[in-house]
Amino acid sequence: MPLNASEASIEAELVTKGLNAPRLTPALIDAQIVAEAYHVFPGTTMTVCALTLRNGFVVIGESAAASPENFDEAIGKRIARDNARNKIWALEGYGLRNVLSGRVTPAF
Template sequence: MPLNASEAAIEAELKTKGLNAPRLTPDAIDATITGESYHVFPGTTMTVCALTLRNGFIVIGESAAASPENFDAAIGRRIARDNARNKIWALEGYLLRSKLAAGIV
């Protein structure tokens, strides 16, 4: 997936400032995702995205329109996926920090 504007700006700033210690990148986060599936609960605007990570762990994101008239399935999927993907940052950050503390990286 292409970087969103915010991620692209942050990546550019990090490179400009020469901040190149071990860190997570949007590409590294995306590389952890091996599968995705979606479900909209019948009669609702609730969309759930399940992202499967390379180790088999599943991260869930959700979205729901407050007004059913505003529900758009494609937008719901995108928001739910973004919410799930954002959770991966914390998981991978913990993993990287553990590796750094153990001297593995």
Template structure:
């Protein structure tokens, strides 16, 4: 799911009619077919694994510096956001290959 910053950037790109091949927040979200979370027992370390359409898995992590501040729901949100951010780089690389006629 796109965040407010991504939505604002997407709106600006569309307003400026920048229509060359590119990635969109929707495209990134369309790559995700499932998600799984794990909080390691006795820690604040939360890992999110996002499985993509092609079967590749990206992971994201989060950890509270102070155990007193740990909240599983927040940890999962941050870990998912961190995993999703990695998809941008992977999809950007794949798009650049296609544009260069490599893939």
């Protein structure tokens, strides 16, 4: 999936400034996604996207139009996917921070 304008702008700025310490990138986030599934609940505008990650974990995003007259299934799916994908940043950021801190073994 192509970078959105905001991600592309941030990536360009990081490269320009030579900020090249270990970090997450949009490509790294997208590489975690191995499958996606959608469900629109019948009779509603509620759309759910389930993104399956490489390790089998599933991240969920949702969207709903406040006005049924404004509901468009393709737009709902796109928003739900974006919301699910945004959750991956936090998960991967936590994992990277564990690696950088030397704490890579689980606490359980």
